[in-house]
Amino acid sequence: xxxxxxxxxxxxxxxxxxxxxxxxxxxxxxxxxxxxxxxxxxxxxxxxxxxxxxxxxxxxxxxxxxxxxxxxxxxxxxxxxxxxxxxxxxxxxxxxxxxxxxxxxxxxxxxxxxxxxxxxxxxxxxxxxxxxxxxxxxxxxxxxxxxxxxxxxxxxxxxxxxxxxxxxxxxxxxxxxxxxxxxxxxxxxxxxxxxxxxxxxxxxxxxxxxxxxxxxxxxxxxxxxxxxxxxxxxxxxxxxxxxxxxxxxxxxxxxxxxxxxxxx
Numbered sequence: 454x455x456x457x458x459x460x461x462x463x464x465x466x467x468x469x470x471x472x473x474x475x476x477x478x479x480x481x482x483x484x485x486x487x488x489x490x491x492x493x494x495x496x497x498x499x500x501x502x503x504x505x506x507x508x509x510x511x512x513x514x515x516x517x518x519x520x521x522x523x524x525x526x527x528x529x530x531x532x533x534x535x536x537x538x539x540x541x542x543x544x545x546x547x548x549x550x551x552x553x554x555x556x557x558x559x560x561x562x563x564x565x566x567x568x569x570x571x572x573x574x575x576x577x578x579x580x581x582x583x584x585x586x587x588x589x590x591x592x593x594x595x596x597x598x599x600x601x602x603x604x605x606x607x608x609x610x611x612x613x614x615x616x617x618x619x620x621x622x623x624x625x626x627x628x629x630x631x632x633x634x635x636x637x638x639x640x641x642x643x644x645x646x647x648x649x650x651x652x653x654x655x656x657x658x659x660x661x662x663x664x665x666x667x668x669x670x671x672x673x674x675x676x677x678x679x680x681x682x683x684x685x686x687x688x689x690x691x692x693x694x695x696x697x698x699x700x701x702x703x704x705x706x707x708x709x710x711x712x713x714x715x716x717x
Contacts, residue, residue: 486536490566507582528555528591532603538565544704573647605649618715624681626652655685662687667695
């Protein structure tokens, strides 16, 4: 009888170990959801658009799109969320260039046909290459705009290279807090290799911060975005009834106004 109990216990421990081991090994496949190419030329997306190559400090060449606005008063570095590619952000670029802002649509490593595999460390290198390009090319103040996961990416960048303004859309407190909400049966905080501690990092940012979020966000709870805003002493734009992937949070007038209004 005792032997049977021990065997069952061993089997259970083995199953748990396999499940946790699989989650640990493949967790980045659950976090990063890139869409590949091929993609059209930037000029075919918006007149005057340019295909640009950003070279990271670890030697990757990342295809991205740059849309300069004539007489631009600022340039916006768009750091996307964890899914899709730069073509998904083209409507936002169209809206912002129409308001007199130049726009760089970054695609991270592994996204939009780019080489490499995404990770917290890798995305930090990617956004630095994007910032270096704009610092050389734009000749205007820089605004960092981060969407969801991208909020963590540009917040970390802002601690080293402060922008004229930082705009965060649907930021989370840290990645584990979001993961724990969606996988409550897993010890997410123990398993995660990428942390993205937005709330703690934003407290060290000296630039003016604006936080935009949807009151009905089912992916990143609105309460987490409010915590980030509180840590930053940020201006807050809450969009009633908006969920995480609603168009109003991707290209809507409230979002566009928040970015344009952040320009100093």
